[in-house]
Amino acid sequence: MHVATAQRMLNHLIDRSYVNLTEAGYTLGAAVLPLAWAFTYQDRTSAAAFPLLTSITQSTGFTSSVFVQSGESRVLTARVEAPSPMRYQLVVGQRMGLSVGGGKVILAYMPEKARGDFLERYEGEYLSTGVRQTREKLESDLKTIKQQGYYLSSSERDLGTIGLTLPFWNSKGVFSGTVNVVTHDDSYSVDDILACRRQLAEAARMLSLQI
Known part of the structure; x- marks a missing residue:
């Protein structure tokens, strides 16, 4: 231009x-x-997500969120903070990447060509632990997500945090976004956060019925 x-x-x-x-x-x-x-106000996903996230946070004590895809990034559209909030703060509308943490779930379910284009350009990056994530490791994580239907992240974007992310689809079967919980690993264990997988799956199912 x-x-x-x-x-x-x-x-x-x-x-x-x-x-x-x-x-x-x-x-x-x-x-x-x-x-x-x-x-x-008008987005059906955001409206449907809030009561579901409120219920998840009240019963688990974890911060819960819904993200949707926007190009090669994800956008936070709904969030309920835990009574003991995270050390970092995210606001509705915040844009984040797809190659780290729960963003990988959106990347895993992107159309094959778009995902391939993304991976072709991906040069790797350092996670918060200082470990370098290679393209091969990212591709391996994406395959695991498709196999098990969820992703458990640990200190990828922020040191000392663990998160569990599941995908959800709309009523027509089109992939629509992710629902997740996140907490500090000094307060809860991996087993603690995995224990709420069934509740997250139910929230994903309810979202699918309402959008």
Whole structure:
């Protein structure tokens, strides 16, 4: 895109308050807030997820979330914090990668070509433990996810955390996102978090019936 074209488009967005021009550069403007509110209010997945996540968190003591795919990333659309919250904070709307933690479940169920393109470009990365994740290890994890139907992560994105993630589909059988729980490994064990797999599976089933 030519610079003049990009500048003209930005000027239009500034005039309509979708973008602000500050000393630090371009930022989102106030006009995006009604759009964000409209999405969370009208999105059937978010509306259906909240009571299910509330029930999961109340019974397990774990923070629970729903993520959906957005291109080659995942977006948090619903979250219920545990009474003892995580050391890091995520907000609804936050975008995260697909190659670490629960994002791998979305990657595993992406269309074959899109997943292949992603893996072809993947050059590996260091997890929070300092261990380097190779493309071969990522591919192995994706195969395991398809075989067992869930993914248990440990200190991949954040040191000292464990998470359990399951996929869910809509009523037409189209893959739609993931539901997960996460907690600190100094308070709970892997067995503790695996014990709620049946409850997560039921939440995934209920989501599938409502979207």
